[in-house]
Amino acid sequence: MRAFTRGTAGLVGFLALGEVATRSGLVPRASLPPPSVVLAGLAGLLADETFLLDVIATVLALVIAVAVASAIAVPLGLVLGGNPAVRQATRAVVEFLRPIPSVALIPLALVLLGSGPETKIALAVYASVWPILFNTVYALDELDGLLVETARAFGCGRLRVLLSVALPSALPFVLTGVRLAATTSLVVLVSTELLTGGNPGIGEFILEAGSGAGRMDLVLAGTVLAGILGYLVNAAFEGAGRRLLGWSALTRGRS
Amino acid sequence: MPTMLEVTDLGHSYRAKDGVHEAIGGVSFTVDAGELVCVVGPSGCGKSTLLRSIAGLISPTRGSTTLHGSPVQGVPDDLAVVFQDYSRSLFPWLTVQRNVEFPLRRSLGRAERQARAAEALDWVGLSGVGGKYTWQLSGGMQQRVAIARALAYRPALLLMDEPFASVDAQTRFELEDLLLRVTREHASTVLVVTHDIDESVYLGDRILVLSGAPSKVVADLTVDLPRERDQITTRESEAFVTLRSETARLLHGGRPRSTKPVTSANQAEDGQTVASRWADAERAETGRRATTT
Known part of the structure; x- marks a missing residue:
C-alpha cells in the first residue's frame, strides 16, 4: 500500500510539474499542451466511437501478434534449445535477422502483404518472436539435468521429457519473453500505423490528429492511451505470472 | 529367492583430457528378489556412474545387465530411482500428489493413478499433504x-543414489527406518549406493564394497x-x-578378514599404496583393538 501511495504521489508530482512548466510559458503551449488539457482531451476521446474503434483495432492486432509469435517461437525455442546441433546450424541466420528493426521492414512488408492490417501484425510478430524464442532457448539451458534424469528413469521418452518436464520448467522464462514481446509488439503496431496510415489504429489516430489541424492535445491523448495500454499489458502478464507460476519465484528465491 | 538383477x-x-579415464573397471554381482543391497565405495569411485548404468540412463562401455532375466537396453520399464538431491528431482510445478502420480x-487412468499415489503417500506417512507443493x-x-x-x-528394482546424504542426522535415522519398513512390507528389491559405512551396515542384507576408480567389487x-x-x-x-x-x-584397501574377496582389486593397484592405506586403516583401528599384522 505504501508503494502504491508513493507511486501515486510521484505521478501527481510529475503531472503538476508538467502543468506548471506549460502554463508558465516555459514551454510553448501550442506545441506542448498542459497535462490537464491532454487528460480532458483523453476523457472526451473515450466517449468517441471512432477513437474506440481505433483502440480496439490496435488491441486486437496486439493479441493476434502475440498469440502468433508465441505459437511460432515456443516450439522453435524448444527445438533449438533441445538440439545443440540445430542451434549451431541456425545461429548465423538468427543473429543476422534478430537485430533488424521491424520498422525498417515496413516497405518490404507493404510490397509483400499490401496495406491491410496483416502488414502491421506480421511486423509485430517479427519483433515479438525474438524475445520469446531467446527466453525459451535460455530456459532450456537452465533446465536441471536431474529433473530430466528423474523423468527418464521413469521411462519417459524424448518427446515426453520435452513436453512434461522441459516445457513446464521453462514456462516462467517463456512468460517473461511473452511479456517483453507484448510491449515490443505495441510499439511496432503503433509505429507501423503511424508510418503507413490508412488502417484504423491508435497510430493512425495520432497521425491524423497531428497533421492538418495540428491538435497536439489529441496527439498527446492518443500517446498517453498507448502508454496506458502498454502498462496494462505488462501488469496483466506480471499478475498472471505470479498467480500461475508462484512455484518459480519461491523455489528460485530459496536456492 | 530368484535373481532380480544380474550385473x-x-x-x-570416458574420454578425459589426458586420455581415457576408466571409472568402472568390470563389476559383477547379483541381487536377489526382496533383497536390500548396499554399495559402498570411496568417493569418486564411480558409484553414481554404476547406478546410472544399471538404470539405463547412461550406456556402459562394456558388460551387461539383466533385470529379472531380460537384458537391459535403455531404461527398463519397471525400475525407479531415488536421487540424493530431492529438491532437484521433484517437480516444483506439481503438487505432492501429482509428483507421485507422474510416473x-x-x-x-486418472482414478487408479490417484488411488495409487494416495496409497504410496500413506505408506511413507504423508497422507494429507498431497495438495501441497514439494517446496513447502x-x-x-x-x-x-x-x-x-x-x-x-x-518397480521390480528400486535404485537409490545416496538417498539420505542431504538430510540432518535425526531425519536420516527416521528415513532409514522408514525405508526398511516400507521396502520389507512390499518385498521390494533395493540397491542403495552410499558412501556411509554405518548406513550400509544398518540398511543392507548385503554390502558390496567397491575399490577406488577403476572400481571393482572388493x-x-x-x-x-x-x-x-x-x-x-x-x-x-x-x-x-x-x-x-x-x-x-x-x-581403505585392506584385505578382508572373514569373507573371501570376490575379485582381487588389489592387483590393479600399486603395492606401496595398498600397504600404506592398510597401515592407515590399522592406525585408525588401534584405539579399538590390537594390531594383528
Missing part, C-alpha cells in the same frame, strides 16, 4: 515424497544381523561394530 563385467570409461501417467515441505518430507513416488511405480559381505533393526540396539551390537570395521578396512 556382469560392467565397465565404464503412472503413461500407464494408468521440509527436506526429510521431500525425500519421503521421492520414495513414495518410486514405490507407487511398483568384497561381497553378508550382513549377519536380524532383519528387525533398531537405531540404538543394532548400532551398538557386536555384530554391527565388527561388520562396520570390516567394511571400513576393506574400503
Whole structure:
C-alpha cells in the first residue's frame, strides 16, 4: 500500500510539474499542451466511437501478434534449445535477422502483404518472436539435468521429457519473453500505423490528429492511451505470472 | 529367492583430457528378489556412474545387465530411482500428489493413478499433504515424497543414489527406518549406493564394497544381523561394530578378514599404496583393538 501511495504521489508530482512548466510559458503551449488539457482531451476521446474503434483495432492486432509469435517461437525455442546441433546450424541466420528493426521492414512488408492490417501484425510478430524464442532457448539451458534424469528413469521418452518436464520448467522464462514481446509488439503496431496510415489504429489516430489541424492535445491523448495500454499489458502478464507460476519465484528465491 | 538383477563385467570409461579415464573397471554381482543391497565405495569411485548404468540412463562401455532375466537396453520399464538431491528431482510445478502420480501417467487412468499415489503417500506417512507443493515441505518430507513416488511405480528394482546424504542426522535415522519398513512390507528389491559405512551396515542384507576408480567389487559381505533393526540396539551390537570395521578396512584397501574377496582389486593397484592405506586403516583401528599384522 505504501508503494502504491508513493507511486501515486510521484505521478501527481510529475503531472503538476508538467502543468506548471506549460502554463508558465516555459514551454510553448501550442506545441506542448498542459497535462490537464491532454487528460480532458483523453476523457472526451473515450466517449468517441471512432477513437474506440481505433483502440480496439490496435488491441486486437496486439493479441493476434502475440498469440502468433508465441505459437511460432515456443516450439522453435524448444527445438533449438533441445538440439545443440540445430542451434549451431541456425545461429548465423538468427543473429543476422534478430537485430533488424521491424520498422525498417515496413516497405518490404507493404510490397509483400499490401496495406491491410496483416502488414502491421506480421511486423509485430517479427519483433515479438525474438524475445520469446531467446527466453525459451535460455530456459532450456537452465533446465536441471536431474529433473530430466528423474523423468527418464521413469521411462519417459524424448518427446515426453520435452513436453512434461522441459516445457513446464521453462514456462516462467517463456512468460517473461511473452511479456517483453507484448510491449515490443505495441510499439511496432503503433509505429507501423503511424508510418503507413490508412488502417484504423491508435497510430493512425495520432497521425491524423497531428497533421492538418495540428491538435497536439489529441496527439498527446492518443500517446498517453498507448502508454496506458502498454502498462496494462505488462501488469496483466506480471499478475498472471505470479498467480500461475508462484512455484518459480519461491523455489528460485530459496536456492 | 530368484535373481532380480544380474550385473556382469560392467565397465565404464570416458574420454578425459589426458586420455581415457576408466571409472568402472568390470563389476559383477547379483541381487536377489526382496533383497536390500548396499554399495559402498570411496568417493569418486564411480558409484553414481554404476547406478546410472544399471538404470539405463547412461550406456556402459562394456558388460551387461539383466533385470529379472531380460537384458537391459535403455531404461527398463519397471525400475525407479531415488536421487540424493530431492529438491532437484521433484517437480516444483506439481503438487505432492501429482509428483507421485507422474510416473503412472503413461500407464494408468486418472482414478487408479490417484488411488495409487494416495496409497504410496500413506505408506511413507504423508497422507494429507498431497495438495501441497514439494517446496513447502521440509527436506526429510521431500525425500519421503521421492520414495513414495518410486514405490507407487511398483518397480521390480528400486535404485537409490545416496538417498539420505542431504538430510540432518535425526531425519536420516527416521528415513532409514522408514525405508526398511516400507521396502520389507512390499518385498521390494533395493540397491542403495552410499558412501556411509554405518548406513550400509544398518540398511543392507548385503554390502558390496567397491575399490577406488577403476572400481571393482572388493568384497561381497553378508550382513549377519536380524532383519528387525533398531537405531540404538543394532548400532551398538557386536555384530554391527565388527561388520562396520570390516567394511571400513576393506574400503581403505585392506584385505578382508572373514569373507573371501570376490575379485582381487588389489592387483590393479600399486603395492606401496595398498600397504600404506592398510597401515592407515590399522592406525585408525588401534584405539579399538590390537594390531594383528
